[in-house]
Amino acid sequence: MMEKLLLPVLLGTNRKERNSVHPAKWLVGEMEKRAEIETRLFDVRDFALPQDDYGQGLKNLFPEWRDTIIKADGLVIVTPEYNHGYPGSLKAVLDLLLREYIHKAVAFVSVSAGPWGGTRVIEAMVPMVRELGLAVTFSDLNFPKVQNTFDAEGKLLDPAAEKRAKDLLDELVWLSSTLKWGRANVASKFHQKAD
Numbered sequence: 217m218m219e220k221l222l223l224p225v226l227l228g229t230n231r232k233e234r235n236s237v238h239p240a241k242w243l244v245g246e247m248e249k250r251a252e253i254e255t256r257l258f259d260v261r262d263f264a265l266p267q268d269d270y271g272q273g274l275k276n277l278f279p280e281w282r283d284t285i286i287k288a289d290g291l292v293i294v295t296p297e298y299n300h301g302y303p304g305s306l307k308a309v310l311d312l313l314l315r316e317y318i319h320k321a322v323a324f325v326s327v328s329a330g331p332w333g334g335t336r337v338i339e340a341m342v343p344m345v346r347e348l349g350l351a352v353t354f355s356d357l358n359f360p361k362v363q364n365t366f367d368a369e370g371k372l373l374d375p376a377a378e379k380r381a382k383d384l385l386d387e388l389v390w391l392s393s394t395l396k397w398g399r400a401n402v403a404s405k406f407h408q409k410a411d
C-alpha cells in the first residue's frame with residue numbers, strides 16, 4: 217500500500233466564539249476515515265506568539281508545527297472571512313515557516329456567517345500561499361451560513377457537505393501524491409530533507 221500522506225489541518229482564527237472550529241473538527245474526522253491520509257489539527261490559539269518579534273526567527277519556539285510541516289505532504293487551511301481577508305493570527309502562524317512549505321499542496325476551507333461562504337478570503341489567500349511555495353487545489357470547500365450548517369456541539373446539519381468534502385479531499389490527495397513523487401524524484405534546490 218502507498219505510504220500515507222501527511223495532511224495537517226490548520227484552524228485559522230482565535231476568535232472567542234469562532235464558528236470555524238466546527239468545520240475544522242468535522243473535516244479532521246472525515247480525513248481520519250480515509251486510509252491514505254494521516255492528519256492532525258493545529259489551532260492558531262495554541263501558538264503563543266510574542267508581541268515584539270515575527271516570522272521565521274521564531275520557528276524553533278513551535279517545534280511540533282515546524283516538524284510536522286517539514287514532514288507534511290500538504291496542508292488544509294480552515295479560515296473565516298474577516299473583512300474580505302484572512303485573520304492576522306493565521307498569517308502570523310503561516311509566516312513562521314517558508315522553505316518547509318515548498319512544492320507541497322494546500323486546500324482551503326472557508327467559513328462565513330453570510331451567503332458567500334468566504335469565497336473572497338480564498339481569493340485573497342491564493343497569492344500569499346503562492347509566495348510560500350504551496351500549490352493550491354482548484355477545488356475549495358465553502359461553508360456559507362455556518363451557524364445553520366452545524367449545531368452548537370459541532371454536529372453537521374447539512375449532509376451535502378459530505379460530498380463536497382470528498383471532492384476536495386480527492387483532489388488534495390491527487391495533488392499532494394503527485395508533488396510527493398516529484399519531491400522524491402525530481403531534483404530542486406528548494407527541497408528540504410526531513411530529518
Ligand SMILES: Cc1cc2nc3c(=O)[nH]c(=O)nc-3n(C[C@H](O)[C@H](O)[C@H](O)COP(=O)(O)O)c2cc1C
Pocket residue numbers: 229231233234235236237296297298299300301327328329330331332333334362363
Ligand atoms: C472581524 C470580523 C470581520 C468579518 N468580516 C466578514 C466578511 O468580510 N465577510 C463575511 O462573510 N463574514 C464576515 N464576518 C463574519 C464571519 O463570517 C462569521 O464570524 C463566521 O461565523 C465565521 O467566522 P468565525 O469562525 O470567527 O465565527 C466577520 C467577522 C469578524 C469577527
